[in-house]
Amino acid sequence: MQRVFFTRFFSYMEEISRLGSIRRAAEVLNVSASAIDKQLLRAEEELGVPLFERHPRGVRLTSAGELLMYRMRAWQKDMRAAAFEIEELKGLRRGEVRIAVPQEAVTSFLPQALSGFLRENPRIFTSVRVAESDRVRQMVIAGEADFGLTFSPRPLPGVSVLRELPFRVLALMPEDGRKSVSLDRFFSRPVLVPDATSHLRDVLDIAAARAGVELAPVMTSNSLELLRQLVREGCGHGVIAVCPDAFEGAGAGLAALPLRGAALPDLTMALISPRDSSSALASVLAKRHFELFIDALKG
Incomplete structure (x- = not known):
């Protein structure tokens, strides 16, 4: 008809x-x-x-x-x-987009990805929830977030993976002019590590096991920012996950260094959205922005 x-x-x-x-x-x-x-x-x-x-x-x-x-x-x-x-x-109404992300994505990557979207869409209200990767996926499935970023291992049932981006795990140390650090030297100092809610802890456990080193952290925390500040204060070494093409440095007084002799497992960030569900315009615009941002980094 x-x-x-x-x-x-x-x-x-x-x-x-x-x-x-x-x-x-x-x-x-x-x-x-x-x-x-x-x-x-x-x-x-x-x-x-x-x-x-x-x-x-x-x-x-x-x-x-x-x-x-x-x-x-x-x-x-x-x-x-x-x-x-x-x-x-047309700007006659205000939209809203809800994003869920893990702490590991907050350093460098998320501010760069979000800043362009916020500048281009000043009338869209954006809320960001920080949660562990597995919780991010559950929030997307439950409709608590329009889309999310996660480091959860594959497969990811219940969601659609829109994009993937490799991240690199680096040693976080006080700045001393080094360009890299051996695994032995890294573990010779007190180690400040994330707790089990972060996939960075899994990476460290695997690296220590492969090197035959017993991981005996002096402190664990679910706050990566707290651990970073304690490394700056000279309390020990830590780790950080970065997207190489979006990383702007560890910050004043800190260095993010490759770990020599460490067979670190891959860490991949996934951009995920609900499966088989319609999305409001604000969510569509935000997801498309993140897709293009990731494509540009990979391209």
Whole structure:
């Protein structure tokens, strides 16, 4: 059916199904009953099935008619949502986007990715929740976040992976002019490590096991920022996960150095979104921005 015919016919079907009579629907719509009946017959001919059962006392939707009405109502709802989002795009309304990220992504990568989006979309309210990677995935599945970043190991059931980006694990040490550090030297000093909520802890445990070194941290914490500050204070060595092409340095007084002789496992960040769900315009714009940002880094 043509779109204009479809829209007009939808209003006819709604009134006919509500009133149970073509004649009464014609009176309400101020259209001749014969005109409505002709359009109904035309639609049934094009679809190849009857849409109404005709009885002496009126008409009633068939199963095919019920299905068509359901689909047409969904189409109308989608059109209203599209009109709403177009108003958002024109700046007539404010959008909102919710992002969930792990702590490991906050250093350098997230500020760079977010800054461009915030500058380009000043009317969209953006909220960022920091959580452990496994929790990020659950938040996306539960609808608590529009999309997220995670370092959770594959597979990732329940979500769609939009992009992936390799991260590198580096030793975090006070600045002393070195360009790299051996694993032996790294473990010769007190080690400040993330707790089990961070995948960085898994990387350190694996590196120590492969090197035959017993990992005996002097402190653990779920705050990577606290550990970074304690490394700056000279309390020991730590680790940091960075995207090489987005890393701007560990900060004043600190150095992020490659670990020599360390067979570190890969760490991959994934941009994830809910599977099989519609998204508001603000979320679509934000996800697309992150996709292009990651593509640019990889390209």
